[in-house]
Amino acid sequence: MRVPHEWHKDFFKNSFYNPASPAAVEQAPAEAAFVLKQLKLKKGAALLDLCCGPGRHAVEFAKRGLAVTGLDFSREYLEEAAARARKKKVKLRLVCGDMRRLKFDREFDAAVNLFTSFGYFQKFSDDIRTLKGVARALRPGGLFLMDIIHGDFLRDNFRAKNWHDMGEYFHLEERTDSRDGMFNTWTRVPKDGGEIQERTFFSRIYDKKRISAALGKAGLKPLKFWGSFSGRPLTAKTVRLIVLARKAG
Ligand SMILES: C[S@@+](CC[C@H](N)C(=O)[O-])C[C@H]1O[C@@H](n2cnc3c(N)ncnc32)[C@H](O)[C@@H]1O
Structure with a gap:
């Protein structure tokens, strides 16, 4: 089977799909709270929300005093994120870009990638390129939390x-x-x-072993795994795979 080259450009647009459904927006504060509990960041710390989409988590992170940068390729979603930030009276730095070509260098204390915003490329090397970009964007010792669909499930x-x-x-x-x-x-x-x-x-399927290997290739060491944002252990019955990793240093 084949998928259109750069399929994401025709998929992630409001006329077809928007990840900020009312139900997803409602869940965002609790999900953000779980993420922040694991990242243990100080007020003012720099956080990258990679593939932030319409910014439903990014505004929650900013409300808790973090300096948030949201990156996404979709201008439509970024405009929605900016409107959401204005409504919540928080600041967001929003960057339009491709996750495979991150240009940040040791800027962030932590990064997140939420709601299966990974594994979209048919070339595995593009996934590794993305993770290497995340590693480069982090300060030494910086943390990365990913939330993706669980391959075993x-x-x-x-x-x-x-x-x-x-x-x-x-x-x-x-x-x-x-x-x-x-x-x-x-x-x-x-x-x-x-x-x-x-x-x-296309979605590349990652289980614990595969995501650990991919993170490892990029210099990110997996520390902990969960199966839900309520902290349920990762098992074959959990739809989500949440992993916390650290950049060496
Ligand atoms: C499933 S949505 C999740 C969005 C957001 N994290 C959330 O939870 O609401 C995936 C996001 O990845 C973005 N995306 C897809 N391919 C991308 C790429 N190559 N570079 C940057 N962003 C991309 C989409 O525009 C979309 O906002």
Whole structure:
């Protein structure tokens, strides 16, 4: 199976998908609180939210006194993040860029990458390039927390087809297993007879062993794993894989 080159540009746009659904926005304060409990940062510390999207976590981090930089390639989502920051009366530094080409150098005390904003590239070397960029962006000893979908759970619960009723539209997910990941096709069928939209994307599947190896290649040492933002241990039954890693030094 093939996916369009740079598929993310046609996928992460409001006309198709926005990660800041009302339910996701509601969960953000509790998720941010868990992240900050693990990062133990002092007030004013510099935090990078890599692939911040519409900024639902970034504003929570800023509300707690951190100097937050959010990076995303989507200008639409960054505009939404800026509006959210204005509404919450917090400051965010927002950077439009590609996660594979980070230009920061030892600027951050910590970095986060949340809600499976990783594993999008068909070339594994692009994932490593991204992680190396994160390592370079961190000060020595800096922490990196990632939240991605758990490969063990996905493999054990693989369903080639899944329909969801999303209220205004039906959402169909179709998956094809490949050696390193999955090809996913999402189809949105509006109930009012509007235009049917379909996008195909790739997601590389990471379990504890694979993400540890990838982080290690980039000079990031995994320290702890969890299976949820309530601190549940990581098991094959947990949908999420949350990992905390540290840059040597
Ligand atoms: C699943 S969303 C999560 C967004 C945000 N972290 C959240 O939890 O709401 C993935 C994000 O990754 C961004 N993204 C995708 N590919 C990217 C790339 N190559 N470089 C930078 N950002 C990218 C998308 O624009 C989107 O905002």
